[in-house]
Amino acid sequence: MSGEELNIKRTMARQNGIVQPLLTDLYQITMAYAYWKSGKVNDVAVFDLFFRTNPFQGEFTIFAGLEECLKFLENFHYSDSDIEYLRQTLPENIEPEFFAYLKDLTCKDIRVSAIEEGSVVFPRVPLLRVEGPLIVAQLLETTLLTLVNFASLMATNAARYRMVAGKNVSLLEFGLRRAQGPDGGLSASKYAYIGGFDGTSNVLAGKMFNIPVRGTHAHSFVTSFSTLEDLHSVMIGHAETQKSCNLLEMSLEWRKRVSAVIDISPEEASDGELAALISYALAFPSGFLALVDTYDVKRSGLLNFCAVALALHDCGYRAVGIRIDSGDLAYLSVLARETFESIAEAFKLPWFSKLTIVASNDINEETILSLNEQGHKIDCFGIGTHLVTCQRQPALGCVYKLTEINGQPRIKLSQDVGKVTIPGHKEAYRLFGADGHALIDLLQRSSEPAPEVGQKVLCRHPFQESKRAYVIPSKVEHLYKVYWKDGIIYTMPKPLHEVRERVQSSLRTLRQDIKRNLNPTPYKVAVSDDLYNFIHDLWLQNAPIGELS
Numbered sequence: 001m002s003g004e005e006l007n008i009k010r011t012m013a014r015q016n017g018i019v020q021p022l023l024t025d026l027y028q029i030t031m032a033y034a035y036w037k038s039g040k041v042n043d044v045a046v047f048d049l050f051f052r053t054n055p056f057q058g059e060f061t062i063f064a065g066l067e068e069c070l071k072f073l074e075n076f077h078y079s080d081s082d083i084e085y086l087r088q089t090l091p092e093n094i095e096p097e098f099f100a101y102l103k104d105l106t107c108k109d110i111r112v113s114a115i116e117e118g119s120v121v122f123p124r125v126p127l128l129r130v131e132g133p134l135i136v137a138q139l140l141e142t143t144l145l146t147l148v149n150f151a152s153l154m155a156t157n158a159a160r161y162r163m164v165a166g167k168n169v170s171l172l173e174f175g176l177r178r179a180q181g182p183d184g185g186l187s188a189s190k191y192a193y194i195g196g197f198d199g200t201s202n203v204l205a206g207k208m209f210n211i212p213v214r215g216t217h218a219h220s221f222v223t224s225f226s227t228l229e230d231l232h233s234v235m236i237g238h239a240e241t242q243k244s245c246n247l248l249e250m251s252l253e254w255r256k257r258v259s260a261v262i263d264i265s266p267e268e269a270s271d272g273e274l275a276a277l278i279s280y281a282l283a284f285p286s287g288f289l290a291l292v293d294t295y296d297v298k299r300s301g302l303l304n305f306c307a308v309a310l311a312l313h314d315c316g317y318r319a320v321g322i323r324i325d326s327g328d329l330a331y332l333s334v335l336a337r338e339t340f341e342s343i344a345e346a347f348k349l350p351w352f353s354k355l356t357i358v359a360s361n362d363i364n365e366e367t368i369l370s371l372n373e374q375g376h377k378i379d380c381f382g383i384g385t386h387l388v389t390c391q392r393q394p395a396l397g398c399v400y401k402l403t404e405i406n407g408q409p410r411i412k413l414s415q416d417v418g419k420v421t422i423p424g425h426k427e428a429y430r431l432f433g434a435d436g437h438a439l440i441d442l443l444q445r446s447s448e449p450a451p452e453v454g455q456k457v458l459c460r461h462p463f464q465e466s467k468r469a470y471v472i473p474s475k476v477e478h479l480y481k482v483y484w485k486d487g488i489i490y491t492m493p494k495p496l497h498e499v500r501e502r503v504q505s506s507l508r509t510l511r512q513d514i515k516r517n518l519n520p521t522p523y524k525v526a527v528s529d530d531l532y533n534f535i536h537d538l539w540l541q542n543a544p545i546g547e548l549s
């Protein structure tokens with residue numbers, strides 16, 4: 001391991017303690033016993049982990065969760081209390097030697113090949129290939145699925161929000177309170193960041209994953225102040241001269257001057273709100289970002305904010321901006337920007353026109369698309385519920401299927417052709433066109449030579465005979481690397497911020513029509529001619545011949 005890799009290993013966050021071998025379905029353990037009892041201890045299997053349909057009516061998915069899978073493999077071990085629990089839970093007739101066998105089980109003989117975390121991926125292309133002792137590989141199924149499914153769904157959701165918001169807008173994840181429990185919230189913060197969010201309000205996620213933490217304040221902070229008398233201290237030292245300034249007096253003075261510019265009477269504004277904003281400004285003079293919709297954005301919040309921001313400026317500080325959490329966000333953001341511009345002009349303070357406008361309140365992809373059409377002036381979206389609960393599609397359907405046992409290919413048949421598994425030990429390649437865009441993903445048998453740049457390859461639909469095309473790739477990317485082998489992390493996963501960059505660079509290789517929101521074009525996933533024939537021969541061998549009478 002190089003010094004740099006060691007360094008990454010040291011900074012890899014500890015795994016959430018609930019990820020452990022018993023975080024699985026009972027049937028994995030009952031199968032393990034039945035395999036063990038039937039003498040399958042030395043059987044060697046290959047499993048593929050893949051999904052069949054892209055989420056959110058889209059045509060791409062972002063693969064995430066790999067780093068957590070590797071940490072799980074590294075720590076895989078049944079503790080004494082796990083064994084004791086299983087002994088009590090499984091039927092009495094279980095042979096005691098099985099528990100001794102479980103006790104010593106590790107992932108040292110498992111090999112995991114995977115696509116790089118943060119890559120765009122497509123249906124049927126295995127994200128992970130797990131090879132090794134059948135019993136161990138089987139025992140990993142549910143945990144690997146739970147680590148990949150929500151991670152990939154969340155990262156995809158976040159990437160979609162980033163695509164509609166554009167690269168010049170900040171995106172903050174505010175979802176912990178609405179998430180599917182504490183672990184859902186923690187995972188959501190991590191994978192929202194990978195998918196392209198800039199920060200989270202979740203402090204533990206910040207600490208565990210080194211994600212930027214950000215935040216404003218809530219309505220309760222404003223409503224806890226009723227009058228100006230609620231302010232116990234109003235003095236602040238000037239940022240440069242340290243001269244003492246009375247922020248209340250200065251804010252009241254500025255409120256009069258601002259009200260003349262924006263034509264709103266100071267009488268209409270709430271004094272309780274002004275007191276709250278002054279008190280927040282005293283606490284955070286360099287990070288003053290105020291919630292302005294508690295009473296009325298136009299008649300109270302904006303006026304009070306501008307008064308305090310201008311008073312702070314006289315004390316040598318620049319305010320950051322406002323948050324709007326209700327009402328028509330397009331209209332109110334335009335109103336706020338116009339107000340800031342009028343003040344910038346009236347008082348010759350150009351920076352005032354650039355104050356940050358944060359918007360929140362039940363925002364989803366459609367809201368952002370609609371706000372874009374309306375010409376909003378929002379710089380930052382705070383997004384919770386729809387993002388972290390993936391309300392539009394609450395689960396990704398990754399599955400884990402046996403494709404080979406003791407060197408023999410296995411196929412799972414189904415009436416539904418889409419559910420027939422692609423058998424055998426396979427490799428996956430991404431073929432690129434001359435313009436740099438990804439053209440097609442190609443699955444081949446591992447025994448076949450890799451496709452080559454400039455060489456014509458026949459790419460076939462796995463199940464529809466007439467659908468095929470010749471491709472001459474300008475670039476070929478082998479999608480798998482070995483990440484876990486001989487009991488160690490064989491390829492170090494990239495640090496979080498690099499995975500986040502990988503998401504954006506990988507998305508750039510996709511044609512725009514594949515990424516568009518409405519009716520996107522499907523990306524093609526094909527099999528080689530050799531694999532096509534292999535699948536269909538095996539299918540015929542395994543499908544029973546019916547008899548009509």
Ligand SMILES: Nc1ncnc2c1ncn2[C@@H]1O[C@H](COP(=O)(O)OP(=O)(O)OP(=O)(O)O)[C@@H](O)[C@H]1O
Nearest residue numbers: 325326327328329330331361362363367370371374
């Ligand atoms: N200009 C806009 N275009 C499209 N959607 C918007 C616009 N402004 C706000 N929205 C969205 O419309 C919804 C408004 O929610 P709701 O009806 O609860 O209003 P509200 O302003 O929160 O109401 P209240 O002030 O009573 O709490 C939110 O989901 C918000 O994101």
Ligand SMILES: O=P(O)(O)OC[C@H]1O[C@H](OP(=O)(O)OP(=O)(O)O)[C@H](O)[C@@H]1O
Nearest residue numbers: 174325360361362363382383384385386
């Ligand atoms: O709307 P979301 O996308 O879930 O974003 C998070 C929400 O959480 C906060 O308030 P909360 O909803 O708890 O209360 P409020 O809306 O009544 O202020 C915040 O003001 C947002 O509205």
Ligand SMILES: O=C(O)c1cccnc1
Nearest residue numbers: 174201214215216217382
């Ligand atoms: O910091 C905020 O503004 C915030 C945090 C969580 C939820 N809603 C808002």
Ligand SMILES: [Mg+2]
Nearest residue numbers: 325360361362
């Ligand atoms: Mg809300």
